[in-house]
Amino acid sequence: MVRKHPHTCFKDNYLLPLLRRAALLGALVLVILASAGCWDRKEINDLAFVMGAAIDQKSDGVIELSVQVFLPKAAGAGQATGGQAATKGSGSEQTMVRYAEGISIADAMSHLQERLPREIFWGHNEVYIFGEARAQHGIREDVDFILRSSKPRERSQVFISKGQAKDTLELIPPLERNSSEVLRELSAFHTGLEVTMKNLAEQLTGDTNAGAIPYIVKLPPEPGKPATQTISYIQGSAIFKNGKMVGTMDNRETRGILWLRNEVKKSFFTVTPDNSKGYVSVTMIRSYTQLIPTLVDGTWKMTVHIETENGIQQNTTGNNLGDLEWLKTVETSLDEAIKARIQTVLKIAQKDYHSDIFGFADAFHKKHPKQWNLAKGHWSDVFTTMEVEVLSHSRILRPGVSNSDAISPQKGVDSQ
Template sequence: MSSKPDATLSHRFIRILMILLLYILVLIITTGCWDRKEINDLAFVMGAAIDQKSEGQMELSVQVFIPKAEGGGSASLGGTSSKGGTQAETMVISAEGVSIADAMSHLQERLPREVFWGHNEVYIFGQARAQQGIREDVDYMLRSPEPRERANVFISKGMGKDSLQLIPPLERNSSEVLREISKFHTGLQVTIKELAEMLTGDANAAALPYIVILPPEPDKQPNQTIAYIQGSAILKDGKMVGKLDSQAARGILWLKDELKTSVITVAPSHSKGSVSLRMIRSYTQLLPSIVNGVWHMDVHIETEEDVQQNTTGISLMEPEWVKTIEISVDKLIENRAKRALQPAQERFHSDIFGFADAFHRKHPQAWKTAKANWSDIFSKMEVRIVSRSHIVRPGISNPDATSPEKGVDSQ
């Protein structure tokens, strides 16, 4: 008879204990932020540049946001920069060291606030630093918990610091300009995480967007301009070995299945005008094979386009003329891809297209023996590029028709 009261007391005790544990858990979660960082104590980094200064010495430069005080004034962090007589929104501070970690410690000594990397948008390697080797710099960025892995990476002509010091006429700072340009996907877009994966991947090669400074307008100051992407830099074993121009760089995008947007213009040989098409979809498939000891790679590129403008007099209501335009687009895409492939195989011996990964997945046993000599195998590999384009919306065209035969890329 006494078992029921005991059971009730036991359930009540367990219930009270659970409530107490819940209160304790809530108290733990809602305790004060013991490790909080006040905004007024932080120096927000918007962009960073790594340059080679001399043998054994490198320079780290950061673009720091200048907070605005109430009432429209500005609170400077130890330096000023002007833009047409008004206070700029960022400043650039540099420090040298034997490594990026060493330079980082010296940089902190020159700032009254703690360097905060949470808003960093871009990393810019100067060309001399890239030629010296950036593998150790990338390793530091991944080991350190502060730098952002999703920040975009660029290699600049000359000093990377020069690009940070620009005062763009439209965006808030030069780092934001590069980030916005990358969003268009008209050139390569590589994050620090993706760069690290390429440098440690099967091919041990990478391609990065190469930036140059646009000459300023005649009525502007020398630094009142922007940096923009002009081709790509080729890296092998963590070092820059060369660069490709903008048209060849677009071929890299085709081969890596990374082209998101494009406007293609084909100009018929027997017409005064041209046909411009906007690519709305693209898919690239790599088909590796090994036949009698010879390594082959078939690249299939499928695209869909809309006609944006037709000034040729060609009637795209006729299926045969649509097919002719599609053939012209196919030739253009194949030529662009070959323009990127040829120097990569013959001059740089660098697999920047992911062919090694494709062979590793398809032929893992053969890859084990070929890995050590991959550069030689890639350089001698037979590559066949086949493009198949489809015009899905030809739009309204003029009735007269001439046959298009050759094409040019508007970008």
């Protein structure tokens, strides 16, 4: 008969219960994970995907929230009726517009959910559009709600609409799937301002307390087409001060805003150099804008230094661009065109709107924090009387093939 060592018996008696408990605990964890993995899942068929949202001012103290909902349907499902639905007329995609009123966005959203059999899902929302009346009334509270809520997307594009914002959602674009996608694609071209909800909040709460947002208008439909079969497009910018819209700027003036904010990504200029009968068209390769704030003896001054690198697109002057002296003349013409554009937008912002939409306050805050703290309470007055010097240095790196025999039409002017 073999007898176990006493220490061996002790280990067996001690380890077996521990192993059993560990196995039981492991099995329990697996059961919990398996049963809790999909407890909060949401089926696609139960969701209404919002592609765009519009906020309009209906009356004093009442707003209207409209949402453009994407609904996959079979081809030939029908046309828009009563402003409630919009479809391309072919294909399986359809967008439906629903709207509800309330004293705030939160209130309107709750009423809106009552009118939809599916749960509103904001994860695919691409644009927010504020009607002009709502923008003039003030949008601080709306922006605050959108950023506080966990459902709406803070990186969605923001626009101000001439007239009612809801009208843009109800348009039926000829090419894209819906009108919200049209606005998103137009913003991607970088020919104008590109503002997200997060950017807008930073503008409204920053040192300048002012901002600029893309301004959209409805393109007239082609002759014989329904009034809704068109798109809204960007036509300049809406200027904000203290959370309210105070005016607009056209496309040309908006380009000046981009130059001053170092946000120019695409630019095209057509200039008429001195001593020439034609014009030269150039496209910008890259650019850089530097704001240099100075404060001497109580005088606030901003120096704007701009450097650009460009390529020739067309030359109708009849002069040889291989001539360095002539190339220098073209560069000088570009500098003058850039400075003229910036001076124009500066005059409007300082004299008409008294709104620092260029970020001058941020530059002074960083460079002269003590003086800034004393002046921030009346910054609009400081900005209005501030001296601004614009220095431009343009270089042509790609003159292309010389074209001294080009036909010279009438003189042109700078375009974008």
